[in-house]
Amino acid sequence: DIVMTQSPATLSVSPGERVTLSCRASQSVSSKLAWYQQKPGQAPRLLIYGVSTRASGFPARFTGSGSGTEFTLTISSLQSEDFAIYYCQQYINWPKTFGPGTKVEIK
């Protein structure tokens, strides 16, 4: 199975700050990389697919980048509604595996 790792585990930030989350795959996933946002008590919600394509309803402050094994999710100016857990996931191989998540919390 492809192992996905994420760093940091927790990020404490203030509203308005720029945030960078990292995701690494144990082998190349090409461009088959997605990000999900999960808020307390809710299901994960697709945020980005194909490394950099934003899903419906998400603003342009969310940007995905990377290729192969190293990926980044950037939030250009953190808003109050962005405090959540973010998961990366590869979908090139079965089983489709998730990272452990990065929690973005209020500083």
Place this chain on the structure above:
Amino acid sequence: QVQLQQSGPGLVRPSQTLSLTCAISGDTVSSTSTAWNWIRQSPSRGLEWLGRTFYRLNWSTDYAVSMRGRITISPDTSKNHFSLHLTSMTPEDTAVYYCVREKAYFDSWGQGTLVTVSS
């Protein structure tokens, strides 16, 4: 816009079988461009894919290796839903269970069902 509505019990006794159903609106279970998955989430295991069913020329299923022998995922075309059956439940199966639509990535999720395994 697709919506997935889950139903089923929140409490299961050890050794019993979990049965959950996911009702689909805005899409069809027999679509040839999607697959229908069950994923669970727990603090110890994180997000864990369990299995899926999908229709192409015929019906197929894929299951996580760790679940084989215990899991059945089945479609019901007359009701446009799909179901999860997981036998021999133990406390380690306590988790939030989600039904999820797959279009390569997982683009639509049910609301989740917290399933607790306890006597």
